[in-house]
Structure formats: C-alpha cells, structure tokens
Amino acid sequence: MFDNMIILDTGGYMIYYGNPVEGVMYFKRLDAQINSDVGECPTCGNVNPELIFNIIEAKVVDEYGKYTPKRKISPQKWEDNFKANIKMEVVEEVKDSPPSTLNIPSWFRQLKIYTIRDFLSKISNTQYIALNLLEAPVLGFILSYIIRYIADPNSKIYIFRENENINIYIFMGLIVALFLGLTVSAEEIFRDRKILKREAFLNLSRSSYLVSKIFILFSISAIQAIFFVLIANNILGIRAMTFEYWFALFTTAAFANMLGLNVSASFNSAVTIYILIPLLMIPMMILSGAMFPFDKMNRAIGSVKKVPLIAEFMPTKWSFEALMVNQFKNNKFEKNFYEIEKRESNADFKQVYYLPELEKRLEYIEDNWYKFDSDEEVKKRIAAELRLLKTELPKEEIRTGIPFEVAHQLDTASFNEIILDKTSEFIEKLYSYYSLIFQKANNEKENIIRYLLKTNPELYRQKRNTFHNESVEDQVKKVFEKNKIIQYKDELVQQIDPIYRDPDVEGYFNFRSHFFAPRKYFAGKYHDTYWFNLIFIWFLTLFFYVTLYYELLKKLLDLPEKIKIKK
Known part of the structure; x- marks a missing residue:
C-alpha cells in the first residue's frame, strides 16, 4: 500500500490527496454512507480500492430504478469538495536541479564500455x-599434413621445392581465413538487436558500438590467422615468410569480418544469415584466379589482357595474387635472381615470340600487296595487319628508344615499299637490341650461379630446396600455357611469364593489370604487388564499414517493401 495517493478525475480535476485508507472513509462520508468511519474490511483487514471508484462514478437512478449515464457528482463538484475539506501542505520550492544519471559518456568511454561488455560476454x-x-590451428594442421607431399616415393625427406601443393595451400589458407572471418561475425549484430533496441532511446554513439565490435572481431581473426600460419607453414616448410602469410590471411579475414557484420545487421533471421555464407564465398573462390584462369572463362566475364572487372572486387583475388607473387619473387633464393630473370624473360619473349609474329604480319603484307586492289579479303587482311603493326611498333619505339619515323604511315593509304623496308629494318634493330639484353642477363645469371656452386654448392642447393617452389613458379610463369602469344583486336598479348611483365600504363590512376603482375602502377609510380593488393583489400574493408555505419544494405533490402507500401 502507498503512503499517499492522488486521484485525478476526468478532465484532470484533482479530487483527493492523502492516506489511501482515509481516502475510503473520506469518500464514504461525502456519499453519506452509514459505515463511513470504517476504511478496512472488519473481517480480513483488506482495503478495497474499488469502493472509491464506485462512489466517484456513481450514476443517477431514474424513476424506473435504472441507472442513467449521468453521474451523481460531477468532476468539478468533487474538486470543490476536495478544496473545501482537505488542506494541502505548502511545499517549499526547490530551485536546485536534480542529480542527473543520464549524461551520455564520451565516445571513448562508450567504446571502452562496449568493448568490455562484448569481451566479457564472449x-x-x-x-x-x-x-x-x-x-584455425586444427584446420591448419589438417590441411598442411594432408598436402605435405614428398615427390620421391623411395624417400622420406621432405623438400619444399618439390611440393606441388603449395599454390593450393595458399588458396585454401585464404578460403579458411574467409570462412572463419564470416562465421565469427555473421551473428554479432543480429544477436545484439534486443539490447540495441533498448539502448536506442539513450542516443548512444553507433560508431563506438561498431568500432568495439570490429576491434574484438579483428583481434579474434588476428589470433586465428597467426595460429593457422604457425602450424601450417612449419609443417609445409615455408620459411622466412611468417609475417607476410599472417598479414595476408588476417587482411582477408578482416574483410570477411566487415562483410559478415553487414549481413548480420541487414537480415532478420540467423538461418538466412548462414545460408548466405556459401553464397558469398563461392563467387570469391571462383573469381580468385586460383581455380580457373581468367582468360579461360566465359567471354562475358573473362578477360584477355587484364583481370576481369568483377574479379577486381573479390578480396581473394587480391590476396591470392599477393601471396603467390611474394612467395615467388621475394623468397630468399629467388630475390637474388629475379631482376636478372625478368630482363632475360622479357628479351627472350621478344625474340622468340613477339618479333617473329610481327615479321609474319609484315611478310604477309609484302607477299600479298599486289592483290590489294583486286582481292577484297586480302585487302581487309592487309588493313588489319597494318593496324596491328601501327599499334605495336610505336610501343617498341618508346620501350627501346630506337627511332621509327614511319610509324604514322602504317596504313593502306600511305604504305609503300619504302615504308616496308624501314619497318623491316626497325624490326631487325629490335632483334639486335633484345638479343644483347638477353645475352647480358643470361651471362650475369650464369656467372652468379657458377660462383655460388664453386664457393658453396651445398648452400646454394639448400637455399633452392628450402625457399624456392617449382609449383608456384610454374603457375606464376604459366609454363603450361599453350598459346604463348595471342592477338586481341589490334594488339599482341603476351600469355606467358606474367610474373616478369610489368603492366602497361593506361592512366594515372588506372591500377588494373594482368594477373600475377610483379608490380602495380598507380598515381605515376609502380608499387610492389604484395603491399598494393593488401592495401586495396583494406580500402574495400573501409568501404564496407561505411555501408555498415549507414546500414545501406539493410535499406536496400527494405526498399521493395517501402515501394509496396506506397502503392
């Protein structure tokens, strides 16, 4: 029972304030009841508050003994009785503001509270x-143990160089990171929905809540990645690259964390969320470049010269390329030879495939020029070959610095024997130029190998077996590619040794390139593929943080329902 109670009648009229038991007797007296001095039940001692409301709302009885809708006493009359019979105590006015317990903490204070709460909950x-x-360590152990391949069936000695599964391990490691990152974050915000709904009235910082979630999830993913790498890399004998593997796997997992948070914040069913995980992962697996070559895909998706545009949005493509390129060119064995082999490979390709292809085009023009006016098919073919020469030869002029004055005259209107001779002469100069580069690079490489084998042959073989992997080399060099060079529109496209070929410069901010490019061009400079790729994934992660903060995915999913409501 309350110490005091206040009763307001219809319209806000105050009709009583005081002790509840005395209130019963007060209304009985005003209603002229016989037992007005009794407030409690004489038998059980209970107070029936319904008596008060029955008296207040008592109806007038008509001449037939039936109740009418009209009340006996109006709210105004009850208020007059209250003012006449009950004297209110004068309360001293308090001018001091009451103590506040609802001050919103600072952003960092909220971040700390959210982080501690989430940590303790976990x-x-x-x-x-x-x-x-x-x-993570269990998956790392299972994966690495299964693919720890020894090439010699009669030997028990494991040699890293001969393990044909390292490229598969890199791909599967990234898929594990992606899977763990998605599963650990997929329900995070969905699970907190009731708490968030309750706290919505406090106007707390959404960013502090999200950053606390991200911090916890990134910490978990970082720990999982290091456990995976320490176990798997040691079993497979991947040396001196622990940080590079960890950072690539962690970067992929961090992206997956952010993607999972977006999904968690946008869907209203845990079942739906977990159904979506394979739907998100499978395209990333297919378009990673590990399972299917980009130039062997459907033409609507695939690309000849560059990575397909849709694959540029797949974090697995960037991280797989980063690790494969880094594993090949920056291991402790290959980094001593890479720049030399790069010059050697480019010069060899020009001599063996590229320049003979240009010569073949020029020979066709020379052999069939007399049919130019009489045969329409020959005319079209010659025009196409001239367009190709006009596209390719100026590039070589820029690369080599060898002047080629008649490049602008490689068309059907200007072409003649003089231009033919000058073009042929220019190609011969290119042969000499690239032959000299090849010989120098080849001699330099042979001298280094000869010196190492002479001074410490065992160390040379040990480093090669420990740090170099032939399977990775075969993939980044596309050793088994049938078409070494192909024509695409009016260009010749190199298909082999992508690891030795820098991407063409096609714009100041155009960073797109072929797969397994050793460097990426951006903002007027070339950047190491490993770091450029992983930084790009972090930009994708940042983009998904923005979509998470503004709930863009949720708003997009809710859009059809809003359209239906408007209709």
Missing part, C-alpha cells in the same frame, strides 16, 4: 572461446 561462453581458438 569469454563467459567457454564453447565459443574454445572453438574459435582451436578451429
């Missing part, structure tokens, strides 16, 4: 902690 779940800590 460590209280023993199964959650155990699963997340053991999942």
